[in-house]
Amino acid sequence: MARANDEVEALLREYADLLAITGGGAFKQRAYERAARAVGGHPGDIGALDAGGLREIPGVGASIADKIEEYLRTGRVPAVEKARSSVPPGVRALLDVPTLGPKKAMTLYRELGVSSVDALAAAVREDRLAGLAGFGPKARENLERGLAVLHASGGRIALDVALGVAEETVAALGAAPGVTRCAYAGSVRRMRETIGDVDVLAAADDPEPVMAAFVALPLVAEVVARGTKKTTVRTVDGLQIDLRVLGEESWGAGMIYFTGSKAHNVRLREIALRRGLKLSEYGLFDAKSGRRRAAGDEEEVYRRLGLSWVAPTLREDRGEIEAAGRDALPRLVTEADLRGDLHSHTDLTDGVAPLTEMVAAAARRGLRYYAVTDHAPDLRMQRMTLEKARAQREELRQLADRHGRLKLLHGTELNIDPEGNVDWPAEVLAEFEVCVASLHSHFDLDRDAQTRRLLRACENPHVHIIGHPTTRKFGRRGGVDVDLDAVFAACARTGTALEINSHPNRLDLNDAHVLRARQHGVRFSVDSDAHAPAHLGHVRYGVAQAQRGWLTPDDVINTWPLTRLRRFLRGGR
Known part of the structure; x- marks a missing residue:
């Protein structure tokens, strides 16, 4: 679940945006932006603070502290709700478009009825901005570039957000009945800069108690699919988490398989085939006899393939396989x-x-x-x-x-x-x-x-x-x-x-x-x-x-x- 700090930071940032759109004053807007940074960066849980304690956070003045205290107590702030009522919801969403400021977003709404990112893209595509004050050729070029940047993000989220969810999930499931190991995998483990979804692995003899504990987590908003080996949920913030449960004996192979990347795994399977072996999420097997040769830990699987263990952050098929074969991987900075x-x-x-x-x-x-x-x-x-x-x-x-x-x-x-x-x-x-x-x-x-x-x-x-x-x-x-x-x-x-x-x-x-x-x-x-x-x-x-x-x-x-x-x-x- 989101920390109180995160919820309040988002609320203050929203109010700062609304002030920018409605012309609430640059000084006031910056004060709320500053307070948002302060709350987001505060090391303690602000949910336990009263208005006096909140005022001790640098950047949080008396008026802002009172609003935060009111939100923590009641779940609403009338001043924010009033500002929301004066700004169509889609107009604030326009601020997600790089290069588009609040004044121009409001102009687009008032003059052209543009109240969503899709509507803005259509207006640019249909050249409906021509003749609109402040939207000359250069502005249109900037909007096209901004829309392209927004589209390129593709709904992916920042690494820190995904990692926080992954760590919270692993900590909770690690205490579930019968779980002997639990860890996150996928692009989060490879620490990619943005994440599409979160992959979590758990080792247990009986997967059912693990799946039950998973779908009951407070952060789960929707169960997308539930099975005996894999369950998919969506969090309250819309992030997808895939849980897979496997046996302890397959842990190492499973971690390699589900950590990826796909290109890295393809190379590993090619090496396995050349050695008369078959690699899957369940282990490294002899291709003819089906006998398991390695599976319990990652180092053992790599070693059986003639490779040094490869750090997850390197598993992108960018030369790490060749270096591992020569025992020439670098000692990475930590x-x-x-x-x-x-x-x-x-x-x-x-x-x-x-x-x-x-x-x-x-x-x-x-x-x-x-x-x-x-x-x-x-x-x-x-x-x-x-x-x-x-x-x-x-x-x-x-x-x-x-x-x-x-x-x-x-x-x-x-x-x-x-x-x-x-x-x-x-x-x-x-x-x-x-x-x-x-x-x-x-x-x-x-x-x-x-x-x-x-x-x-x-x-x-x-x-x-x-x-x-x-x-x-x-x-x-x-x-x-x-x-x-x-x-x-x-x-x-x-x-x-x-x-x-x-x-x-x-x-x-x-x-x-x-x-x-x-x-x-x-x-x-x-x-x-x-x-x-x-x-x-x-x-x-x-x-x-x-x-x-x-x-x-x-x-x-x-x-x-x-x-x-x-x-x-x-x-x-």
Whole structure:
């Protein structure tokens, strides 16, 4: 079931959207967006808090706290319901279309009666936007691109959401009668960036009690199909979960089969056939006699096929079979390898927690070093100044005395302008220990212009890391049009690291880009881009993409000891 934090975060985001559509004021809208981030990132269960406790969450003021308390107590907020009544339901759905803002969404409804994404697609296709103020050729092109991005998501959901459901299901079924093992498989286990459905496996002699426990889970809204070996349900949020029950003796083969990918499994079956064997979800059998040769654990099955065990994140038929045959698979980077985090924010700009709380959270995670990189002044809505940055630096130095083991680095996230320049001059940039440079605007520049601006940022000697390099956000924005191979080559040449941004709505760079960049000899930084203490845990998703890109600890600069990292940051790369 959804946490109270998640429900309230969704409610506050909805209200912020409704305020944007109805013209409720930009300041008020941003306040609710900020509160939504704060609630979503709060580590404790807000369901146990009263209005006073809610007001202690950074970013949650008295008025918002009262609304949250009212929702937790009654399940409704009159102010939100009033706003809903003034906006047709389909108009808010239009905001899911990248490039379409609230004012234009309302214009489309009032002028053309467009109240759904399908109706918008038809209006664009039939050229009914022609002559509508604010919807010239460029706007139509942007809408077509936005609709394509939305369509490409295909109803798939973000990894963090699917993983949460998978872990909740496994924890519940692991305690069911007769279950000896339970785990998730499929694309969730391979940690793909988006997920279509969730596969769960359980080992038990009698499947019936397991199936009964499964369909009775609180998160189940509908039983799609129920059988003795497989049952399919749909959750209250519309996610499909497939449960398969098999015998303990088939566990290893079953985990390989249902983890996939399909292409990886096809290669395994081909190898089995060449060895006179047959591989299925029940085991590895002699093709002639039918005798089971291996099945109980994955390592045994791979070994019988002449292969090293392949980590699930590599099972995409991208060379892992050949490497496993040579015992040449890399030692993949893990979350435990990360010594530090080099990209995070506080409430000095768009974070929701003060510096002290972010530093304390980093210390609790056992990090050895931690960089605070609030936004630079060219992102004007954040109201950063050099004076504020220098004051933060002094505060960070004072905090360092309280966290002896955790070394604190003062950094900044710079804005790359259309020409490739960044916010501050060289003498100011030299004051910062870590400079992350990112694209935050002008996403519609052509390929040559986008490439030039990123190349220039890479060549800036004060820029250490290019943050979220493609700028994509799932379901909201596709990546910029850029010659990534030229950028990868420039990063390798200049010694500039590329970020794997771990926020589950970004995962930027993605695994395919990481594979390509690695071939150029690029170094990487796996960062949380945390805007709240709980967000520091996002690195698990970034590490997964790094693994899918075949990265080792040596490829990732924030696995390095601080002395080596400082040498890199000083330009000795």
